Amino acid sequence: WRAPPGTRTLTPRFGPSKPMLAFRFLRALTLVHRTAANSSNAARSRRIQRAAFASMAYSAGPRRAWSRALLCRLHFHRARRRCAGRRRAAGVPRRPSTTGSPADGLRRLVPGGTGMDYCGLLEETADYIRCLSEQVKLMQSIVDSVGPGGR
Amino acid sequence: MEAKENNQFGLEKSHGDHISSHSSGAAGFVTPLTSSPILSASMVEAFFAPSLWNHHTSSCTMNFGESNIQTATSGINCVPIGKPVAMSNRGMLPSPPPGEFPHSLPHFPVDSGFIERAARLSCFGGSSFRGISLFGPSQSMAPPSDASKDVNGARVLKAELNVVSLPVEHGTIKGITTNSKRDRSISHVGTSNNESREGNFCEDGQERHTGSADAAGNSSSSDLGANKRRKATEEMEKEKDQVLRALQSSTETTKNNTETKHKSYKHSGKNAKDNSEAAKEGYVHVRAQRGQATNSHSLAERVRREKISERMKYLQELVPGCSKVTGKAVMLDEIINYVQSLQRQVEFLSMKLAAVNPQLDFSIEGPLAKNLLHSHGGSSSAAGFSQEMIYPQVYSSQQGLAHAGISSMLNPSDAFRRPMNTEIPMASGYKETSLQMHNSWNEQLVMQMAYGANPPLNSQVINRKPDGFTI
Numbered sequence: 187w188r189a190p191p192g193t194r195t196l197t198p199r200f201g202p203s204k205p206m207l208a209f210r211f212l213r214a215l216t217l218v219h220r221t222a223a224n225s226s227n228a229a230r231s232r233r234i235q236r237a238a239f240a241s242m243a244y245s246a247g248p249r250r251a252w253s254r255a256l257l258c259r260l261h262f263h264r265a266r267r268r269c270a271g272r273r274r275a276a277g278v279p280r281r282p283s284t285t286g287s288p289a290d291g292l293r294r295l296v297p298g299g300t301g302m303d304y305c306g307l308l309e310e311t312a313d314y315i316r317c318l319s320e321q322v323k324l325m326q327s328i329v330d331s332v333g334p335g336g337r
Numbered sequence: 338m339e340a341k342e343n344n345q346f347g348l349e350k351s352h353g354d355h356i357s358s359h360s361s362g363a364a365g366f367v368t369p370l371t372s373s374p375i376l377s378a379s380m381v382e383a384f385f386a387p388s389l390w391n392h393h394t395s396s397c398t399m400n401f402g403e404s405n406i407q408t409a410t411s412g413i414n415c416v417p418i419g420k421p422v423a424m425s426n427r428g429m430l431p432s433p434p435p436g437e438f439p440h441s442l443p444h445f446p447v448d449s450g451f452i453e454r455a456a457r458l459s460c461f462g463g464s465s466f467r468g469i470s471l472f473g474p475s476q477s478m479a480p481p482s483d484a485s486k487d488v489n490g491a492r493v494l495k496a497e498l499n500v501v502s503l504p505v506e507h508g509t510i511k512g513i514t515t516n517s518k519r520d521r522s523i524s525h526v527g528t529s530n531n532e533s534r535e536g537n538f539c540e541d542g543q544e545r546h547t548g549s550a551d552a553a554g555n556s557s558s559s560d561l562g563a564n565k566r567r568k569a570t571e572e573m574e575k576e577k578d579q580v581l582r583a584l585q586s587s588t589e590t591t592k593n594n595t596e597t598k599h600k601s602y603k604h605s606g607k608n609a610k611d612n613s614e615a616a617k618e619g620y621v622h623v624r625a626q627r628g629q630a631t632n633s634h635s636l637a638e639r640v641r642r643e644k645i646s647e648r649m650k651y652l653q654e655l656v657p658g659c660s661k662v663t664g665k666a667v668m669l670d671e672i673i674n675y676v677q678s679l680q681r682q683v684e685f686l687s688m689k690l691a692a693v694n695p696q697l698d699f700s701i702e703g704p705l706a707k708n709l710l711h712s713h714g715g716s717s718s719a720a721g722f723s724q725e726m727i728y729p730q731v732y733s734s735q736q737g738l739a740h741a742g743i744s745s746m747l748n749p750s751d752a753f754r755r756p757m758n759t760e761i762p763m764a765s766g767y768k769e770t771s772l773q774m775h776n777s778w779n780e781q782l783v784m785q786m787a788y789g790a791n792p793p794l795n796s797q798v799i800n801r802k803p804d805g806f807t808i
Contacts, residue, residue: 215690231684231691238683291673295680305641308648311672315655318679325686332693 203245207317208324210241215328236260242321252310253317255298 214237218230240260243253289307293299296314299307649668653659656675659668 218691227688227691231688234690235684235687238687289669292669292676295673295676305644305648308645308652311676312648312652312655315652315672315676315679318676318683322679322682322686325683325690329686329689329693 204320204324207241207245207320210244211238211321211324212328214238214241236264238321238325242317245320246313246317250310250313251298251302251306252296252314255301259297 215234218233218237239256243250243256243260246253248254289299289304292307292311293302296307296311299310302310649665652672653668656672659671659675
């Protein structure tokens with residue numbers, strides 16, 4: 187029995203790159219503000235949220251399944267929005283968790299989780315959680331740095 | 338204890354030379370089971386000496402090993418467990434009683450490396466036994482013609498493993514390799530951590546493992562062990578576990594017939610144990626117990642389970658407030674909740690950011706983006722320029738992460754540009770999506786820059802997975 191030669195070792199890996207994350211996100215943020223200054227807050231917030239996820243995925247690198255899946259999903263949605271109006275793509279059909287697999291909920295949450303085995307799913311989840319928390323921290327600090335007069 | 342070890346070292350070194358003389362006649366192992374540094378026979382010294390701290394006598398060890406393997410002496414072939422066994426009275430292992438050692442291990446194919454390691458480990462002395470794991474050498478026993486690994490052999494192995502497990506907690510037992518690489522591994526057993534202790538213990542360099550592991554190829558367990566060793570390379574803390582597991586698993590196939598006593602092997606599943614702890618700690622590692630199937634499926638299953646448990650543990654650390662939770666189901670729920678809460682937080686913060694007045698005129702994209710994406714050289718000047726541009730604005734409020742992020746990102750941006758083509762082996766799909774994604778929120782950037790002129794540049798900058806950042 188030979189384990190798959192590409193077996194990756196367990197985490198801890200290097201975490202998400204904070205400078206890269208900050209850079210990308212800030213860039214995206216300014217761009218959103220510039221280009222969509224006139225649109226509604228909700229639309230802008232959507233864009234910002236997408237930008238947040240995208241910068242997260244970029245910083246995580248292409249080696250991560252979740253970052254790839256996230257980017258594909260974002261791009262796909264964006265293409266859909268551009269071309270086909272506001273129809274939201276279904277993406278992967280949601281399977282009801284009648285099979286009883288405990289990881290189904292997690293699979294839905296983590297981008298790209300549906301195509302993974304349990305072991306890889308856990309690893310991707312860990313990385314995803316790390317990146318998410320970094321992103322949240324970044325955004326929170328931006329919000330804080332703007333100060334109370336931001337609103 | 339230390340003095341004894343030093344004595345032993347001295348003795349061994351002094352006898353290092355006449356190992357070769359012993360090589361042919363290295364029949365039996367002496368089993369100095371007493372705790373005193375009684376190298377009961379010169380044989381012991383010869384055993385210990387070969388490469389203990391010299392690393393050079395690979396030839397000697399080879400001869401030694403071969404002779405050992407070949408000697409079908411019905412004499413006492415006991416591993417010179419010596420001190421370790423004696424010190425195992427910390428209760429870590431049910432080490433075989435000394436009286437049993439004199440059982441003949443005629444076919445105990447312990448080669449010199451095995452003994453050397455045992456010797457070394459014994460010399461390391463007082464450190465606690467982390468756990469017992471059968472080293473790779475046990476696996477090496479399989480190839481020798483002798484398949485009769487009787488229980489005594491197993492016990493000896495176990496004792497040896499006791500010894501072996503000694504420096505585990507020092508962090509770098511790089512697994513023992515298979516037969517073919519034995520001499521190399523033996524001669525170069527050097528640990529990176531144990532500089533305090535002669536530092537020669539563990540193997541250096543993972544390539545030894547992987548190389549040897551690849552070369553092993555003969556048994557599934559060796560591959561398993563190799564994989565496990567590979568895993569261990571990346572994680573210092575878990576190295577020990579990996580190695581132990583590798584050793585254990587590697588021995589499973591070799592010992593499936595005979596072992597009964599190894600069930601009691603335990604190794605600490607947790608890494609943060611202090612040295613004085615006995616090896617009976619942590620969880621009882623799953624092993625090929627008596628009567629248990631040791632075919633590849635169960636081994637694979639075991640590996641898989643271990644991986645899953647490791648990752649669950651890591652997740653437990655990540656998710657705050659999960660350390661008390663036990664059980665996979667509850668953990669999973671917690672994780673799901675946490676991920677959901679994080680995503681909600683992102684959404685909420687993005688709403689907040691959207692509402693924020695665009696007084697955050699970062700104007701990063703202007704000078705910075707141009708610098709990053711256009712110029713190959715002059716990075717420092719560009720970075721400085723960008724910094725000046727950005728700081729006055731960012732600092733309008735305070736020094737937040739924005740500052741740190743921007744300032745820090747300017748520097749690594751240079752690094753991004755240089756090895757432009759090194760990151761080619763990214764998924765091409767990824768590149769494309771990134772290009773398009775880059776478009777999606779940087780439409781202006783796209784137009785401003787000569788984006789079309791430098792698509793590879795762009796994508797590489799975007800896609801660059803700089804080493805050391807992630808993964």
